[in-house]
Amino acid sequence: SQKIEQNSEALNIQEGKTATLTCNYTNYSPAYLQWYRQDPGRGPVFLLLIRENEKEKRKERLKVTFDTTLKQSLFHITASQPADSATYLCALDINRGSYIPTFGRGTSLIVHP
Amino acid sequence: IAGITQAPTSQILAAGRRMTLRCTQDMRHNAMYWYRQDLGLGLRLIHYSNTAGTTGKGEVPDGYSVSRANTDDFPLTLASAVPSQTSVYFCASSEVSGANVLTFGAGSRLTVL
Numbered sequence: 001s002q003k004i005e006q007n008s009e010a011l012n013i014q015e016g017k018t019a020t021l022t023c024n025y026t027n028y029s030p031a032y033l034q035w036y037r038q039d040p041g042r043g044p045v046f047l048l049l050i051r052e053n054e055k056e057k058r059k060e061r062l063k064v065t066f067d068t069t070l071k072q073s074l075f076h077i078t079a080s081q082p083a084d085s086a087t088y089l090c091a092l093d094i095n096r097g098s099y100i101p102t103f104g105r106g107t108s109l110i111v112h113p
Numbered sequence: 114i115a116g117i118t119q120a121p122t123s124q125i126l127a128a129g130r131r132m133t134l135r136c137t138q139d140m141r142h143n144a145m146y147w148y149r150q151d152l153g154l155g156l157r158l159i160h161y162s163n164t165a166g167t168t169g170k171g172e173v174p175d176g177y178s179v180s181r182a183n184t185d186d187f188p189l190t191l192a193s194a195v196p197s198q199t200s201v202y203f204c205a206s207s208e209v210s211g212a213n214v215l216t217f218g219a220g221s222r223l224t225v226l
Contacts, residue, residue, distance in 0.1 A: 043217030105155035
């Protein structure tokens with residue numbers, strides 16, 4: 001079974017709207033959760049880290065929330081642009097305290113002009 | 114520019130042949146990793162190394178070996194390639210901390226026929 005769940009269907013939105021991507025996990029108590037961006041033919045690039053004692057983190061147009069009760073993280077891109085089109089991966093320590101993150105399968109975001 | 118260099122970028126290989134994928138980093142990171150990425154399966158950890166001289170097995174280590182003779186280099190060897198090893202391979206590195214942020218290389222696309 002999938003350890004970390006991300007929507008396998010692409011998310012299509014219009015430019016200027018807020019994109020919201022979801023990362024769900026079960027049976028783990030991660031100390032942290034990370035989000036990466038991956039463009040076609042390239043390696044993932046780190047975007048944001050949020051720890052278990054943090055509810056929300058922001059960086060420019062990006063916002064991440066972390067709800068350890070729901071076992072869910074939401075990743076928001078406000079005022080989305082076509083250049084935001086990419087695959088977004090979440091990663092967390094399924095073995096609590098492990099420094100090695102385990103990745104979800106990613107969700108593709110397509111922002112239409 | 115500091116980062117990770119992977120070679121080759123792409124390779125077609127006959128089944129049964131030996132292949133080494135090279136990975137070099139210039140950030141003096143302690144930890145290095147090898148992931149494979151397959152459509153629908155996401156990034157899966159093959160092997161990792163906490164520091165020079167030590168290595169560990171990830172989620173899918175069978176058919177692969179690694180060595181870490183120094184801080185900068187972390188080659189991945191397929192002793193006898195099989196078609197199921199057709200994939201995109203990513204090398205990554207990080208400082209060892211509570212929530213390691215990974216820096217990835219551009220990837221090596223390997224096709225085993």
